[in-house]
Amino acid sequence: MLWCVLLLGGCLSASQSAGGPEAILRMDVGTISRAVSTVLNESDVLQKLVEGAAKKKATMKPIKGISGLKVMELRAAEVALWLSPGVGVSMAVPVRMTLTGKSFVGGKMDIPMAANLSASSRVVQDMHGCPRLSTGRCHVVLLHSWANLPHRMLPLIMSKFLDSTLQKALRGLLCPAMDVVLDLVNAKFATMMYTIPIGNAGMLRYALLNAPVVREAFIQLELKAILHSRDGEEVAQPSVLPPLTSLPPKREAATQLILAASFLSAELSIMQAFFSLNITNGMVLGLLPLVTTMLGALIPEISSMLPPSQPVVIEMRETQPPLVTITPEKSTVHLFSTAEFWASSPSSAPGSLFVLDVHSELGVRFAVAEERLQFSLTLHSLSHVAVVNSSIGAFNVLPLRGVLADIIHVAYVPSINRALRGGVPLPPLLGTPYQRVELRQIQDGLVLDVPVVEP
Numbered sequence: 001m002l003w004c005v006l007l008l009g010g011c012l013s014a015s016q017s018a019g020g021p022e023a024i025l026r027m028d029v030g031t032i033s034r035a036v037s038t039v040l041n042e043s044d045v046l047q048k049l050v051e052g053a054a055k056k057k058a059t060m061k062p063i064k065g066i067s068g069l070k071v072m073e074l075r076a077a078e079v080a081l082w083l084s085p086g087v088g089v090s091m092a093v094p095v096r097m098t099l100t101g102k103s104f105v106g107g108k109m110d111i112p113m114a115a116n117l118s119a120s121s122r123v124v125q126d127m128h129g130c131p132r133l134s135t136g137r138c139h140v141v142l143l144h145s146w147a148n149l150p151h152r153m154l155p156l157i158m159s160k161f162l163d164s165t166l167q168k169a170l171r172g173l174l175c176p177a178m179d180v181v182l183d184l185v186n187a188k189f190a191t192m193m194y195t196i197p198i199g200n201a202g203m204l205r206y207a208l209l210n211a212p213v214v215r216e217a218f219i220q221l222e223l224k225a226i227l228h229s230r231d232g233e234e235v236a237q238p239s240v241l242p243p244l245t246s247l248p249p250k251r252e253a254a255t256q257l258i259l260a261a262s263f264l265s266a267e268l269s270i271m272q273a274f275f276s277l278n279i280t281n282g283m284v285l286g287l288l289p290l291v292t293t294m295l296g297a298l299i300p301e302i303s304s305m306l307p308p309s310q311p312v313v314i315e316m317r318e319t320q321p322p323l324v325t326i327t328p329e330k331s332t333v334h335l336f337s338t339a340e341f342w343a344s345s346p347s348s349a350p351g352s353l354f355v356l357d358v359h360s361e362l363g364v365r366f367a368v369a370e371e372r373l374q375f376s377l378t379l380h381s382l383s384h385v386a387v388v389n390s391s392i393g394a395f396n397v398l399p400l401r402g403v404l405a406d407i408i409h410v411a412y413v414p415s416i417n418r419a420l421r422g423g424v425p426l427p428p429l430l431g432t433p434y435q436r437v438e439l440r441q442i443q444d445g446l447v448l449d450v451p452v453v454e455p
Contacts, residue, residue: 020243021209021222022263025192025427026256028218030452032185033081035430036091039184040076071173072110073098085216088122089133095174113145115170119178123219125211131189131221133182138175142167188430192221199422202229202270206427218250223427225263229270238265238323244445254438255429257448259373261326264446267424268333268375269321274419275335277412279314284411288403290314292343295353298399301392302353307345315340316412319357324364326441333377335360335416338388339404353392356400359384360408366446368437372423373448377416379409 077094084090099111117140121133145166195205205226213220227235243260250256281290288294290312296303320336337358344350362377382405387397426434429450438449 022225022237022260023223024244024247024258025221025223026218026250028253028255028452029081029083030253031255031429031432032089033079034432034453035185035188036081036181037079038431039181040079070100071097072100083214083216085214088120088214090120093117111145114143116141116143117174117178121182123212123214125208129208130193131208131212132186135179135182138178140170140174142170192427196425198270198425200230201274202227204425227266227270235266235270237262238321242444246443248442248447251449253452254449255432257426259446261324261444264324265322268324271419272318272322275318275416277316277415279316279407279411281311287410288406298403299395301395305392306343310343310345313342314407326444326446328441328443331364331441333362333364335362354390355388357386357388358382362413366439368434368448371434372425374423375420377413379413
């Protein structure tokens, strides 16, 4: 179909891997019902259904005594939708419509009627890797009909309507309309597989890892997150973190998204190029004076080599991809950096004094805004600080450790938070917004509960 042809590039199936899914989406039946109701309630969609039904009149079996049969009005009431475990989606749609034509006596004939349209469809993974509702059984039951013919003419003509032709005509009119609705819902499913930019850092695309699983209250989609850096290279997921294994119960009337810690680690890794920072004296309010006098008070070797009050620059660089660990009690981001200290004298160019290897542990708070997951980092501790290179000889790094922690807290971490301001794109939920989201931590994962919203 047209929508899948257009989205072919975004719907390619994820290759199977030994690891588990990076994200699990449990789409509540209410979220799916909202998507169907929204499609049905859009005025342009209903108009197209009427026009489509009118075009099919030439193929309809003639009704004795009536000519020029047309559909003048079609309105759908509230949709009743439920899931059949292991199979797919079933729905019932009460429909009111009006047919018009000319009666055999030459007058205009209006036939308002009420019918119940029921349909079922399987939830499948199509050849391009997109979740899709496939067309299944469709059945129409005529509930009531009225005609503006004189009462004495009703018995013979209306019995013909109700017994045969009208029932067949309704199925021919309404079941193709349901196919149109399924196509529009499938187009919403396909948007989950779009390629989404992550600022200037790279691109993200979600893809189905396995076929959808239909439960009684939700459809479970296991997703692989495919990340590409700004250079176009695919970013590998960290192998040191376990996959999602133990999943929490799904809350009622909410769609649940579970993100693996490994996925969040990979997201940060494509952003780490923007973490680099040169910290200079006076660049941040509250920062300690970055001058040789301060360093000399901590490292006596510097006092004998450099004059006092000369500016010092600290180059912060990430040497390994960040690592996110999550437990029910806390979430932590591990940064693996180098801190290179530079200084100069009035008569010489800046030179490197020493390089420190730094492992920082940062607490992370998550929030959702504008359909994206936001990070906010705060420094907890420096779990490792060691000298890896020095032009001033061996020295004791311990006195410098507290000062370095203050510098990272005041200057470096706020800079990283600014780099992360764009957030991580979340998979679209068939038009349901990420509002009033409740977040909670589980072992090796983050859970987002998105309440079902009325259409």
